[in-house]
Amino acid sequence: MTRESAFSFSIDQLSKHLERAERILFVTGAGISAESGLPTYRGIGGLYEDRHCNDEVPIEVALSGAMFQQRPEVTWRYILELERTCRGARHNQAHELIARFERHFEVCVLTQNVDGFHRDAGSSDVIEIHGNLKHLQCTRCGHGQEVVNYEHLDRLPPLCDECGGVIRPRVVLFGEWLPEPGVERFRDKLEQGFDLMVSVGTSALFPYIMDPFVAAKSSGTPTVEINPAETDLSSLVDFRLPTIASDALARLWRLIDT
Ligand code: NAD
Ligand code: ZN
Helix, strand or coil: CCHHHHHHHHHHHHHHHHHHCCEEEEEECHHHHHHHCCCECCCCCECCCCCECCCCCEHHHHCEHHHHHHCHHHHHHHHHHHHHHHCCCCCCHHHHHHHHHHHCCEEEEEECCCCCHHHHCCCCCEEECCEEEEEEEECCCCCEEECCCCCCCCCCCCECCCCCCEEEEEECCECCCCCHHHHHHHHHHHHHCCCEEEEECCCCCCHHHHHHHHHHHHHCCCEEEECCCCCCCCCCCCEEECCCHHHHHHHHHHHHCC
8 A cells, every 4th residue: 555545544534433523632742833833852853853952961951840940041041942933933724723623523632832822723622731831930939920922031040020039931841740730631531531532743752642542542542643754653543644734634624524
């Protein structure tokens, strides 16, 4: 079977699953925002493949909770770099298509992205499991603020107006725990069950991303991966759509919107 005929076969089979489905889970990663011009970490177009930052530490170290504790300015330099790539960028057709799926299905989005694009595009049930760059919080007094971008930050690390404590974005740094409310909500959703689970643009390295797909395999829930490159999920899913997010989602959308 050629790549294109394998693709068509997957789409045909998926059409049957979509006809019966009521509840769909989308699990998204940096790849869905690649078409908005945001670099991914790894895989196709990965900005940080083997890259070290100016501080001569690997990105996972610079962006770790431990580094933030010791040298918050190092972590902040990286966070600022990430935020700058988001500045001026907006959600793309892939985010919009996922939001549009709500016209036909009950949709839950679990995203690892911190760009807030799923909500911007209109998805109503989004679990931002790694937080959101636009939410800042003082590490000392807990004072929180919502920002549009970081243009106004004139020193690193930024300090709280109320108490002088170090401010941080409410995102999960490497080595930190996931936010409990998000984890619980996701657990509840998984318990209720899904009729279809779709991974979009993630290298699925984290166990909490991979595990639900492993569980789906034993419960017989059909699974899909949308990613132009192969990942650890690829051999596990029932259907692989090896193309960019907007293309694959547009093809799925055409199946239901007839
Ligand atoms: P990742 O960088 O590890 O993997 C991205 C995946 O997307 C790769 O497998 C790549 O092949 C695929 N991809 C590239 N372009 C694509 C496209 N157009 N359509 C579909 N797939 C495409 O990202 P991850 O799995 O999300 O994990 C990395 C961590 O990086 C996450 O914790 C996330 O919080 C963080 N991150 C977030 C953003 C963001 O918020 N936009 C950007 C970079 C990294
Ligand atoms: Zn404070």
